[in-house]
Amino acid sequence: MKRITIIFAWAIILSSCGSGKEITVPVDHTNYEVHGEGQGVQGTALIKVYSYGYTVDNAIEKAKMDAVHAVLFKGIPGSNIAQPLVKTGYDAHKAYFDDFFGLYKIKAGKRTKIDPFDITKTFNAPYKLYVQLSNDGSIDPADRMKVGRFYKVGVTVLVNVEQLRKKLEKDGIIRPLNYGF
Numbered sequence: 001m002k003r004i005t006i007i008f009a010w011a012i013i014l015s016s017c018g019s020g021k022e023i024t025v026p027v028d029h030t031n032y033e034v035h036g037e038g039q040g041v042q043g044t045a046l047i048k049v050y051s052y053g054y055t056v057d058n059a060i061e062k063a064k065m066d067a068v069h070a071v072l073f074k075g076i077p078g079s080n081i082a083q084p085l086v087k088t089g090y091d092a093h094k095a096y097f098d099d100f101f102g103l104y105k106i107k108a109g110k111r112t113k114i115d116p117f118d119i120t121k122t123f124n125a126p127y128k129l130y131v132q133l134s135n136d137g138s139i140d141p142a143d144r145m146k147v148g149r150f151y152k153v154g155v156t157v158l159v160n161v162e163q164l165r166k167k168l169e170k171d172g173i174i175r176p177l178n179y180g181f
Contacts, residue, residue: 032051032063044158044159045080046156050063052153055151056144060155063155063157067157085164085165130161130164131158139155
């Protein structure tokens, strides 16, 4: 089913080449694995994320994005963040989260190879303020493997959940913890 969706997305993207319109390239937020590694300092969560990318560096960047996505929309099994912060889901505030994750636009009139899994243009995205790599970029060889044409990389990430919650409360995406008292 995922393969059909990807092929359909490519067909739409390629058919619009030369039209001069801007199109949004999707980032796949469903293809990652996550579990808790324990609790970091107060207000943070230590998470192990396995993400996919065409290069190891791309997979590491995607792991940061996937860690925040998991905290926001899935919750982290085996951690103090078992429930997601945003119960309404991504689509309820799609424009906000597209901006938050730095999903980029590509000018379709330009004949460039379009890669829906390349997130290298999200370097200045707001979600990066809430994550940091805990293993400082040194990946255990057991956590790096080639799967088809992708690399699957396991990265330990520290997410500042307290600051992320405050930002979402301030922006009106979620209710404050003291709501109703």
